[in-house]
Amino acid sequence: MSAEIHQARGNLHTGSGNQWNLTLHTAKVAVRRGAGAWSESTFEHVNQCFFEPDGFQEIQAAIEEHKVVILKGIPGSGRRFAALKLLSKSQYSPGLFYAPVVGSGDDESLSGLRIQRGDRVLVDLSTMDEAQFKMVAPEVQPFVETVQTARARSVIILPDACEPEPDWLKIVRPITRPDPVKAYRRHLKSIGVLADAIDGPAVHEHFRHAPMADLTRLMLLVVEARDANPTLDDRAWTRVALEALRAGPKEVAAILKELKAGQQRALLLASSLFAGGSADGAWHAARVLLETLRYPKDPDLPLDRSDLQEQLALFGAGIDQHRHIQFHKPLDAAIRAYMWDGYPALRNTLAEWIKALGKNWKWSLADAERVAARFGEQHLRTRQITSMAKLIADLAGSEADEPIRQAFVLLELGLKHPDHGRGFRRQMWEWAKNPPSDGLGEVLIRACVEVIGDTHPDQALVRLHHLARRSGRIGEMACETLAVQLAQDRLLRLIRLLLFRMVEHPNDRDPAIFVHVIDPHLLIDWRGRARPLAAEPAVRTQLALAWRATLAKQPRGWQEQLDSWLIAAANRSGSELLLAILAEAPDDLAARSRLHAAAVAWAAARGGAWSVADALLERVNDAQGFSFVAMEGTD
Structure with missing residues (x-):
């Protein structure tokens, strides 16, 4: 049994913990294929990773015949991934791909879409409740006829709890989950890991209840396990990755039971946020957390204490040759979730801690973004959207680069979240009308271009237009960005x-x-x-x-x-x-x-x-x- 990495492209992670690779463009605006045109690299990834579920060829035949299919399936069945596969560019549908936001309060509706020949349109209604769906349903049949007349293509994803109208039945197709083991093999192959044998029963057992979206996370954890233990085989790496996915409160509770002192727990939390990053940064962050919590200061007698390696060893972590924090078992994500859930009274204080970290410490942009992303994940997981929006605005109000980059990372996370993206786009709209700081204005302009400009171009334009109406530097920046966006909009x-x-x-x-x-x-x-x-x-x-x-x-x-x-x-x-x-x-x-x-x-x-x-x-x-x-x- 063996595994090899072939033709690795981009950043390659070589340690335990999560790696966040964020390519930053501060001066140049990325060139797109036109308004609403998602990068075709998105479809390249889909084509590499997609494994057909049962009945998928019949769905492909349906979209060839009717130009539109309506997918109905349970959450976690891979509905959106299948829709993207169906809408991949081909000689029969060479036009732009876009995903309009229907019923968002931004004046977008199915009836108002201007469909061009060859366009590829994804209409994802899956997050709507019954009341929202009833408002949109009358527009579906006219939209279908418009797509068919224009010889375009579209996939509509129904909410799980809502039933299709009788007029739609001939184009409704059920979507089922693909075989998780075969889909897992396909995902591994897409990143160059050629797995001869994997722990199939363990993968099947995990995906009995887990969504298919876990495949991407599992794939990355396998790469992390392989890099940390290259002498093991595919089955062992899969086992370690599954353990990381399943790592839960019991193991963290056992660790906390042994760590009685607040100083130890502060270092545990800081290390989980910095995992894969600077060990010195984690130590500094623990000190700042204690100061933020107003812990009494200990006498400054460093030689009377255990060294940092010994302190980290108490909870299964250490420092590698690059002075990066590494956990011996992939528990950092479980630690963050456990401490966020177990200490809700600390959440507001933790936000103040994040804002204070860079004040007396020159940390790297990679560490700043890593910490922000992991902190943001906890907000999103527990639906703390209002407090996350406040943190974004507060960080963006700083004059330093690192907090402004952190604000962008948090906003990008929110915008890309399948459940909360719409709320964050709405928040962007509110901010754009009256941004409380120039820093937030910069973050909003960048998010319009790099995050929602491709997938929600109309909404990006509305927000840029509001920003361009501002006087001063932000208004000028937004105006310049608008000019570039319009020049790239070939339709x-x-x-x-x-x-x-x-x-x-x-x-x-x-x-x-x-x-x-x-x-x-x-x-x-x-x-x-x-x-x-x-x-x-x-x-x-x-x-x-x-x-x-x-x-x-x-x-x-x-x-x-x-x-x-x-x-x-x-x-x-x-x-x-x-x-x-x-x-x-x-x-x-x-x-x-x-x-x-x-x-x-x-x-x-x-x-x-x-x-x-x-x-x-x-x-x-x-x-x-x-x-x-x-x-x-x-x-």
Whole structure:
């Protein structure tokens, strides 16, 4: 029996405990395939790890025939993973993948989705209760017909407790759990661990009650066990990993029974949070915890105490050659859960402890993020969402890098949580309207791009728009980010949404945003479209109204934006559209004069480019009922 690691990509963990690899982008905005386009690496992972449950080929045949399937299965059966597999890109569905949030209070509905040919749409209703589902149910059948007409594809996941409507029955398919041992083998193979033999009965026993989502956790624990004990075999590594998954309160209670002193328990908790990280950091964290709890200070006689290795050995931990904390048995997660559950009165104090850790200690970003992530897991597990949101805001209010990074890690955890993600997106919306600090504003902008921008692009845009309406540095950062997001949206969905918001919910800052983020070349682009965006009647009206507000407010950069429109009109087909929109914008003499003067200045600056300026002014005069006299440039 043997196992080998082949073609490892990215960060490779080489010790016990959890490893959190967070790639940080502070200056560059990641390039996406378009609004709502999840990274195709997500589907690469699905294709590598997915093991077909019984009846899956029949479900594939159903989506080929009907373009839509409705999955019904119990929680933990792998419904979402199966849905992603069904919506993987293919020659028959090459379009963008997106997962709209239905019934979220963010003006998203199935009836309002603009489905394009080849799109792949996941509609996950599985977390809805019966009342929420009843509100959405009438939209399902029209949505199905829209998808079929557009020759797109969609998978809808039903709530477990809700029954489908009679009209849907021909596209409803039950989904069952795959064989856990075979799925486990497939997961291991996806990370290069070639398992010749595993403890099949033990895996079956664990997954009798555990959700299939545990497979990913089990896979990572096997890698940790292999790295810690490379001389063992696959069966032993699986056994160690399962022990870590099952490690529970009895073992931790036995440890705590032996650790009577508060100093010992503080080090135990700190070590569980720092496991795999700095041993010195864990020691410092234990001291800060005692100070936060106002323990009486001991006389500073370090030589009268046991050394750190001996103190760690009391609960089965030690220090490796890199001075990292390592537990001999994978108990760190169980220790965190036990102490969080066993000492609820300490939770608020623990939040103050987390905020105090970096004040007198220069810890690494990796340790800061590791501690934040593990602390956040306990909040999410016990549904302490309000206190977690407060901690995010407090950490982001700091001027130091580490707390702001911790705030982002916590927010990312919340946004990606299957049960609490919607609540955290709502919290982002509340914050974006009035962020209490610039640090939190930065965290929100980054979360819009890196976390929800791909999976919930409409919601990301709404939050960025609120932030862009702020004055100062955060408003400018959000505006720059909006411009990048709109430029990457090849389907132009986000431009429509932004224009709609500017017209229906205007704000004094909107003209400044408009001149900075709207690219006229995108508005007249025909590529892959039946007609340019600017030719759509609603969009044309919205653009004219946006220009009307711009001519009235005259924000910084408005003349440069007008120049770019006139340049696009001079150099590209579709010029008539842009000129018509500009001509419809003025609603008084002052605005007409302002537009006239700016167009003349633009033509003069270009050495006599009067044809576009003449055409614009003729349209303006026609719109206002005036006669037109062509201008001539002077040498």
